Amino acid sequence: MDISNREKEIWIELVISLLVAIYYFKHALSTGGFSDMMTPELGRVVINAILFSIIATIVLTIFFNIKDNVKKDERDYAIDAKANSYAYYSLCIFCMGIISQTLISERIGYFANSQILNINLSTVLHLLLLSLIVSGIIKSVTQLFFYRRGY
């Protein structure tokens, strides 16, 4: 299968995003609900995740011999634009969901006994982070879909 350098870059981005998300949320959900974001333990997890993504990106880029000077043409820009718009729409939907859940939780008081659905500041921050990660994944998947299937 002929995979362009651009597709390799997107695959690397996608795989690293997934690994970082799994690592982070495994720790963030270790208490049964979303743990407090301001703890030193979670801070260490965040630093480890950042370091891992930087090192993994460099190593995989060198391993797959991805050249830095790959130019983008109109097809690349068109696919990027489409992928960005899908990521944007999904991010909007997630944010609306978080806002709605916050209002329901604060005003109506449902889900008061639920550790996941009872919204507090840490939960909102975790959910926003999750929304950003999922939107990024949607963008990468959309790009790969259009590169493979045609645009």
Add this chain to the structure above:
Amino acid sequence: MAKKVENNIRKLRLENNGMTQAELAEKIDATRQTVNAIEAAKYAPSLELAFKIADVFGEPLEKVFEYKLTKK
């Protein structure tokens, strides 16, 4: 019925001293992958790019590209 932009680019390339996809890509300022996608009718180029391709082969646009209705 599906609408598709088909082309004779591969045929014209081979008739032009066996021009490669990479060589054509260089002449039209695109990537080899885009030329491959256009030939496979997986990507419909912009008007500007279509004209550039036609220019490379010295042929009118309608000889290089064809807009077809195909059965889905």
